[in-house]
Amino acid sequence: MIRLVNIVKSFGEKEVLRGISLNVERNEILSVVGPNGCGKTTTLNIIAGLCQPDEGEIYIDDVLVQGGKGRHRTHVRPARRGIGYVCQDYALFPHMKASENIAYGLEANKVPQNEVKRRVDSLVQFVGLREYDRYYPDQLSGGQKQRVALARALATNPRVLLLDEPLSALDRTTRETLRADLKTILKTLQTTSIYVTHDLAEAYMFSNRIAVMGNGRIQQIGRPEQILENPNSRFVAEFLGLNIYSASIIEESIGVTKIKINGKEILASSIGEEDQKSVLVTLKPEDVVLSEPNDNTPKWCKCTCNRFSGVVSEIVQMKSTAKVTVDIGFLVKSELTLSSLRDLDLKEGKEVCVQFKADSLNICPNTD
Amino acid sequence: MGFLDSDRISDTMVNVCLAGTCLVFVLFIILPIMSVFMNLSLSRLILELESGRVIDALTVGLLTSFLSTMLALVFGVPTAYLLATRRFVGKPIVETILDLPMVLPPAVAGMALLLAFAPRGILGPTLRGLGIILPGSTLAVVLSQFFVASPFILRSTKVAFENVQKSIIDSARILSPSRIRIFFTVTLALSTHGVVSGIVMTWARSMGEFGATLMFAGNLPGVTQTMPLAIYTLMVEDPLASNILSAILVVVSFFVLALFRLLGRKRSGIYYD
Numbered sequence: 001m002i003r004l005v006n007i008v009k010s011f012g013e014k015e016v017l018r019g020i021s022l023n024v025e026r027n028e029i030l031s032v033v034g035p036n037g038c039g040k041t042t043t044l045n046i047i048a049g050l051c052q053p054d055e056g057e058i059y060i061d062d063v064l065v066q067g068g069k070g071r072h073r074t075h076v077r078p079a080r081r082g083i084g085y086v087c088q089d090y091a092l093f094p095h096m097k098a099s100e101n102i103a104y105g106l107e108a109n110k111v112p113q114n115e116v117k118r119r120v121d122s123l124v125q126f127v128g129l130r131e132y133d134r135y136y137p138d139q140l141s142g143g144q145k146q147r148v149a150l151a152r153a154l155a156t157n158p159r160v161l162l163l164d165e166p167l168s169a170l171d172r173t174t175r176e177t178l179r180a181d182l183k184t185i186l187k188t189l190q191t192t193s194i195y196v197t198h199d200l201a202e203a204y205m206f207s208n209r210i211a212v213m214g215n216g217r218i219q220q221i222g223r224p225e226q227i228l229e230n231p232n233s234r235f236v237a238e239f240l241g242l243n244i245y246s247a248s249i250i251e252e253s254i255g256v257t258k259i260k261i262n263g264k265e266i267l268a269s270s271i272g273e274e275d276q277k278s279v280l281v282t283l284k285p286e287d288v289v290l291s292e293p294n295d296n297t298p299k300w301c302k303c304t305c306n307r308f309s310g311v312v313s314e315i316v317q318m319k320s321t322a323k324v325t326v327d328i329g330f331l332v333k334s335e336l337t338l339s340s341l342r343d344l345d346l347k348e349g350k351e352v353c354v355q356f357k358a359d360s361l362n363i364c365p366n367t368d
Numbered sequence: 369m370g371f372l373d374s375d376r377i378s379d380t381m382v383n384v385c386l387a388g389t390c391l392v393f394v395l396f397i398i399l400p401i402m403s404v405f406m407n408l409s410l411s412r413l414i415l416e417l418e419s420g421r422v423i424d425a426l427t428v429g430l431l432t433s434f435l436s437t438m439l440a441l442v443f444g445v446p447t448a449y450l451l452a453t454r455r456f457v458g459k460p461i462v463e464t465i466l467d468l469p470m471v472l473p474p475a476v477a478g479m480a481l482l483l484a485f486a487p488r489g490i491l492g493p494t495l496r497g498l499g500i501i502l503p504g505s506t507l508a509v510v511l512s513q514f515f516v517a518s519p520f521i522l523r524s525t526k527v528a529f530e531n532v533q534k535s536i537i538d539s540a541r542i543l544s545p546s547r548i549r550i551f552f553t554v555t556l557a558l559s560t561h562g563v564v565s566g567i568v569m570t571w572a573r574s575m576g577e578f579g580a581t582l583m584f585a586g587n588l589p590g591v592t593q594t595m596p597l598a599i600y601t602l603m604v605e606d607p608l609a610s611n612i613l614s615a616i617l618v619v620v621s622f623f624v625l626a627l628f629r630l631l632g633r634k635r636s637g638i639y640y641d
Contacts, residue, residue, distance in 0.1 A: 078542045091535035
């Protein structure tokens with residue numbers, strides 16, 4: 001459906017995209033995540049045709065919309081690419097009413113007036129703005145503006161919907177409501193979509209696949225659970241907030257591998273095809289279980305469980321969970337519920353028992 | 369005395385200073401303007417209007433300033449759009465050239481126009497070949513005003529175009545395949561305030577143009593004699609007529625300025641002032 005081939009883009013000296021290749025299937029929702037300044041928005045702008053790449057090609061429905069060089073350069077105008085775009089700051093036309101904003105694309109494409117009216121009416125209803133269609137953007141709240149922006153993008157029946165952090169400018173309550181609505185809308189429409197966000201939770205909620213971007217490249221692309229279970233590099237693991245360690249392999253036997261992190265021997269499940277001595281090991285904080293220091297009952301079968309005692313070095317409380325960092329010769333982050341935190345009565349400097357299963361450890365090649 | 373009192377006193381002093389400065393400023397402007405109306409009588413006004421000198425000057429002034437403002441609009445708006453939205457080699461030079469008339473003394477502008485377009489000027493022979501002799505014609509008045517006043521519309525429109533958010537234009541580009549449509553429905557629509565104030569300033573400057581007009585177009589009653597020229601000419605031979613003309617100019621200027629301000633506010637002020 002959408003195919004990007006080796007897109008390169010620099011702004012002056014700064015190389016923003018260093019060869020992006022990407023395929024988005026029909027009716028798929030792909031989330032693009034990554035830290036600020038990694039080139040997510042530039043990628044979206046290039047697909048939309050708002051900005052031209054230095055190199056590379058873009059195909060939409062197997063038609064070349066961007067590519068070639070010099071006199072043979074192809075650049076199909078944004079409005080001729082069949083896309084809808086919702087951007088972070090809504091970018092509504094301030095001098096037009098909500099309904100006029102939504103009608104703009106239809107009128108610009110010479111759709112007959114009665115059809116425009118019919119379409120605007122149904123969209124206003126679809127995004128839940130029935131009473132507000134005569135309001136000007138500055139009379140609408142952030143959430144309402146975003147709904148108008150979405151309706152405006154959908155008005156022309158785009159083949160592809162591009163969403164650039166559509167919820168990031170909203171307050172939390174509005175964001176949560178709109179997030180749920182947006183999910184329903186995207187599911188109902190089944191339009192091929194690219195959803196740019198720096199919020200992992202949003203990406204997991206909306207998408208069939210996730211692409212993690214960093215340093216102007218796509219670092220990893222795959223199904224959400226695939227990326228979380230098997231991050232392929234330190235960058236992706238760091239972005240996901242996992243525990244990451246450089247380790248060396250000591251001994252491999254059937255089902256179990258012995259590795260060494262910072263001098264400590266640890267059991268991991270068999271890594272199969274990996275053939276390296278030095279590897280990168282990742283561990284999800286929610287897979288690390290903390291218990292009383294003199295707790296002698298192991299959580300899992302002893303032969304596949306790692307069990308250490310350590311000292312709590314940092315506790316960060318969040319809305320419903322807490323991140324506890326424990327020093328067991330190296331630092332391990334664990335995520336637990338606030339009630340577990342209370343039950344264990346954890347304090348910084350206190351001793352605690354740390355356990356994690358061998359198969360919670362994911363081993364990937366060390367690219368450092 | 370507590371710090372509350374001393375704070376209050378210093379606040380009061382600042383306010384008094386600000387109000388005082390403003391008052392002196394306003395008085396300095398309003399006093400001469402008031403004096404223009406002091407010696408006037410209705411009977412004399414009617415007499416002057418009947419004599420035709422005032423009507424002629426007023427007609428020439430309004431006609432030429434209208435035409436030169438239109439000319440400035442036709443050339444100024446597209447040029448402002450080009451300068452606001454495109455990058456090209458030599459752009460700073462182009463901008464400097466187009467701004468130059470604003471700082472050039474009007475007498476120099478008049479001289480320059482003569483040297484370029486008068487029968488013995490650079491383009492003189494060509495123009496004469498086409499049967500056009502500019503000095504002494506109403507067209508020359510329009511050109512003098514256009515030369516001197518056009519930078520105003522150019523500047524204010526350019527700033528307005530530059531201030532239209534890029535993301536709004538981008539949204540329009542995704543929805544509309546026609547760039548012309550985007551220009552009129554979005555860019556220009558969001559810049560009305562700038563364009564309108566550009567028109568006002570250009571028109572006001574045109575209406576008051578003196579030096580360049582006098583040198584390039586001359587001072588022929590009914591043809592090239594605009595209001596300021598008539599005021600200057602009549603100052604010696606008929607001071608009261610000169611006074612009446614001044615008063616009319618003040619009133620006309622005041623109303624047009626007020627009208628444009630009102631229009632500007634209605635069109636665009638509500639949404640992003």
